[in-house]
């Protein structure tokens with residue numbers, strides 16, 4: 001990277017609240033991101049992720065609290081020189097070719113990437129002469145993310161970068177982002193795809209109901225909820241309710257062959273659960289105990305936040321433990 005390395009945090013959000021009428025989109029949120037981090041903002045629809053990015057990129061002002069970008073006010077153009085963003089939806093001039101659009105954007109920066117570099121990072125060399133109006137939705141999305149990097153920004157903000165991409169395109173884009181991060185950039189992305197956050201982010205910030213529910217390394221966020229996943233096979237004839245045994249949090253079963261069922265139990269205490277299985281004389285086989293996934297941690301964290309919120313009840317999908325297990329094992 002050619003841009004000088006900043007000294008303080010790349011972005012610093014302190015006690016920020018932002019309302020839209022009666023909706024509190026962000027409620028006393030604080031977040032610091034240091035140079036070189038790769039941060040995933042994870043949260044359900046309406047959690048406040050886009051609002052947070054809009055404050056950081058100077059599109060909106062907080063009602064209270066402070067937002068600093070490279071130490072300055074993000075509403076000053078000079079603070080945004082080192083920033084590259086891709087919003088959720090992007091408009092591209094339809095009659096320009098891919099190469100021309102890259103050149104057009106590059107013209108706004110002092111030290112841009114060359115056409116060839118941008119297109120090769122994103123595997124788009126073959127599309128250089130195509131008019132953007134003729135690109136598929138996924139190709140447009142890929143180009144939009146590529147354009148965010150043309151000016152060699154020190155910080156890249158990506159709002160759901162791979163929405164609408166097929167698996168292969170998603171992997172190309174992930175690799176491009178990893179490479180760019182390895183070159184020294186700071187990357188903050190929002191995503192609904194847990195797989196995306198697991199694949200990319202070193203630090204995971206779980207946002208729900210306008211608040212930060214967890215902010216730590218991927219492993220720590222998963223470890224935070226303390227859930228374990230216990231897998232076991234039980235004869236179909238057995239009537240024992242595994243979810244009701246001590247140590248269990250929720251359970252879900254799939255029929256194997258009509259004679260047996262494969263259970264997935266989310267356990268708050270796997271040791272207690274396995275001891276109670278034995279104590280209850282359950283004729284189980286094929287026992288496996290694993291750590292929870294990010295998805296399980298995420299569902300448990302957002303369910304907890306809903307339980308403590310004063311607001312209207314959350315959707316049953318998040319509240320119902322059986323459903324939680326069902327979602328978690330898919």
Ligand SMILES: Nc1ncnc2c1ncn2[C@@H]1O[C@H](COP(=O)(O)OP(=O)(O)OP(=O)(O)O)[C@@H](O)[C@H]1O
Nearest residue numbers: 020023024025043044045046047048049050051052
């Ligand atoms: N311009 C606006 N006017 C009114 N309400 C808004 C506006 N922008 C956001 N909101 C509300 O603020 C809350 C947070 O929205 P935001 O778009 O930040 O969530 P998000 O986490 O990005 O969601 P998604 O994952 O669906 O993009 C939501 O309840 C949303 O309806």
